[in-house]
Amino acid sequence: MTGAALIGVLDYAAVAIFALTGALAASRSQLDIVGFIFVAALTATGGGTLRDIILDRVPLWVSDPAILAVATVAAVVVFLFAHRLESRYRALEWLDAVALAIAVAAGVGVALAAGMGWPVVLVMGMVTGCMGGLMRDVVCNEVPLVLKQGELYVTCAFAGALVAVGLLALGAAGWIALTACAGVTLVLRAGSLALGWRLPVYRSRPPKPESPKR
């Protein structure tokens, strides 16, 4: 499989799975079917669109509107069948973990193909992986997974992208680096969800009363 084809497959897969998570968030906000499709499409395309705008590429869904059909189908499926899930939030978290892993690899691949240096490749992996879910959570008023205390999230994306950059520097083939990137991201995120892996968080005195949190 060529590099470009692999990136295409990764983008499609991330779109489909992120769309499922967007639709699950819409179900928790009790939206109607058009709202499901809206949030699903926003989640599915948000990170990649931001990546493409920064790199001055045409966003994938503008050149290939089939992406929008994928997100729509995912939204309809969730609208019809989400009530069968034992815990929609748990499903959202795990699907999000898979989509995160794939999207980080896709972001890394696109930035490499655009000839970026390694710091920009790292950032683009994180942007593509994290920003769609962040938009979903802000719009649906959920606690952003990106910022949930005591869980690895951005860290997983960072570690995955770092592994890809390191392997490429050592001369590995592109598809090996991208596969390792997705694998490391997924394993770390799964370890955080299932086993509670985490980094130490900042602890200090509580915020002062004169500066209340919103």
Next chain:
Amino acid sequence: MTGAALIGVLDYAAVAIFALTGALAASRSQLDIVGFIFVAALTATGGGTLRDIILDRVPLWVSDPAILAVATVAAVVVFLFAHRLESRYRALEWLDAVALAIAVAAGVGVALAAGMGWPVVLVMGMVTGCMGGLMRDVVCNEVPLVLKQGELYVTCAFAGALVAVGLLALGAAGWIALTACAGVTLVLRAGSLALGWRLPVYRSRPPKPESPKR
């Protein structure tokens, strides 16, 4: 009237009316006059700017700064006279409905002029119509109209854009398609506001206690 001139008029009209809604939201947040202008300009230009960035066009207000003057005047008018309104929120909702209808048509027109296919035309109509108001609501900490349960909002934009695409496919003239687009969007939104029209929303078991909403 040529297509380009019609799109220009639509953009100006949407800017002025969205700016009024932004200033009304600012009045509900009790900002000062510069805050009024800030929120008015953000609401007025947000959706169109996002559309233009995605389509790689120069945003309207960069090439034609008179747009900013329109938003500023609207903000000053609201700052001086909003206290005369019986209900500022009701005024915000109805002005937003008119601006939504015009902006969807403007977005559809711009995407058509850029030679986009119909799926992208649909999305650009929705982006131009909905995103400025969404930014206003997020910044002013209002419940986003886009996501209010039991009301049609994104659905109206979608239906209006769909009517335009359908009429064009049947060979209608551009100005007829755009007028029908704005009309359908406005009638549906007005029906939702005044008569309670709505789609069935997703209902299921309540969210689990272990996954609290923010």
Next chain:
Amino acid sequence: MTGAALIGVLDYAAVAIFALTGALAASRSQLDIVGFIFVAALTATGGGTLRDIILDRVPLWVSDPAILAVATVAAVVVFLFAHRLESRYRALEWLDAVALAIAVAAGVGVALAAGMGWPVVLVMGMVTGCMGGLMRDVVCNEVPLVLKQGELYVTCAFAGALVAVGLLALGAAGWIALTACAGVTLVLRAGSLALGWRLPVYRSRPPKPESPKR
């Protein structure tokens, strides 16, 4: 010092100080070290990236990734030493004031160098100055400084940019205009923080019970 070099220095300085404020906000949200870096980099580059996307320039950190290293170092410093601060919120406010002043001048300089007219120069000064901090506050769930009642914020950015535009129209050299811009912005913001300077805010009847704030 040439204009381009001055703009470069201003961008670096604003990045470093905004990164400190982002890391302080991360400390108030008790994130881990990667979360500190994420919020620091978002705050540091958010306003400038938005400016560059609107003006169709390559964002600074894409062409010069050392920017990302600056933000990372600032995040690590805060992670290690923030607990020594008497009031992290107070430090955040004052650092933000300095960064605001520098970033407004940087935004004005970039828009002038891109040959924009004065209304766009004004807006770019405000966008570069205010948007990074707004993103920080939205992501960290703080009350946006941009919108805090009874404080000058957007107004300071506006006044600073206006002074620069006025001085240039009177024939002043670029570096004088940019220095005056930063000075006016900082003095106004400091006066607001320390002495309570403010504009009259909009006051009216309270919002109606049928339209609750989120």
